[in-house]
Amino acid sequence: MPSNVIQWFPGHMAKTRRLMQECLSSVDLSIEILDARIPASSKNPEIEKLLGGKPVLTLLSKASMADPIQTEAWVAARRKAGAQCLPYDAVSGEGINALMPAIRTLLSEKLARYAEKGMTGRRIRAMVVGIPNVGKSTFINHMAGSKKAKAENRPGVTVTKQWVSSPLGLDLLDMPGVLWPKFDDPIIGENLAITGAIKDSVLNIDEIAMLLCGRLRERYPALFAERYKLTDEEMSNLDLYDLFLAVGRHRGFLMSGGVIDEERTAKALLEEFRNAKIGRITLESPKGE
DSSP: OOSSOOOOOOHHHHHHHHHHHHHGGGOSEEEEEEETTSTTTTSOHHHHHHHTTOOEEEEEEOGGGSOHHHHHHHHHHHHHTTOEEEEOOTTTOTTHHHHHHHHHHHTHHHHHHHHHTTOTTOOEEEEEEESTTSSHHHHHHHHHTSOOSOOOSSTTOOOSOEEEEOTTSEEEEEOOOOOOSOOSSHHHHHHHHHHTSSOGGGSOHHHHHHHHHHHHHHHOHHHHHHHHTOOHHHHHHOOHHHHHHHHHHHHTOBOGGGOBOHHHHHHHHHHHHHTTSSOSOOSOOOTTO
């Protein structure tokens, strides 16, 4: 298992924190995007401080990859805590139709003041914030109806701010993803690494894949066993390293002499989790669930 707490905080992230504060005065609200598979771990605790009381709409992105029961529980928990929260998925379009009504509810007092001044056609401006690789640019492109924001399934693609207009009367400010300098809980860093919010190139992916084996065995044993043809004995009796090797063996990732190709196994396991080929999986539940 990793001997140190996972950290990744490139220089552009410090710049992003300054940009967020500088741009606050030019937006009506912030849209914070969380990963529905890790809603707690993907919530940057510094963003709330940086936004300084600005209205926030929370979107749980990648909902089609997450456990729908867990997503429903997370939305209910956020709303119980007083937050405006919606599930969202760029592939299915889930949540899109509810977005503008939620924004208008969140900004009802401000929009009423604009109406009194005859400014009913004024466009709403929102800053889109979140950690790397959580789906901010994909969300913006979905809203704009075209590929205006650069989006890829890896962290660190957006490194500067950009404004994008949507046909819904909404202008969106795409900000680079920002993590925080230190994860107090190592599980947060592990979850971010597993889902791809931290670059694989700065990680030991064999260790991250072993951690994923542990998460899957604990939370979704049936899906895990079915995908990799794992026996009851393997699921019950093997330590994480040997369980990881069993995945590689069942997939046929063998080198000369019957040695299991650990790098290939790790890459395949992480890729298949990140693309929901194992199933719809959420790695953490709301407190009390």
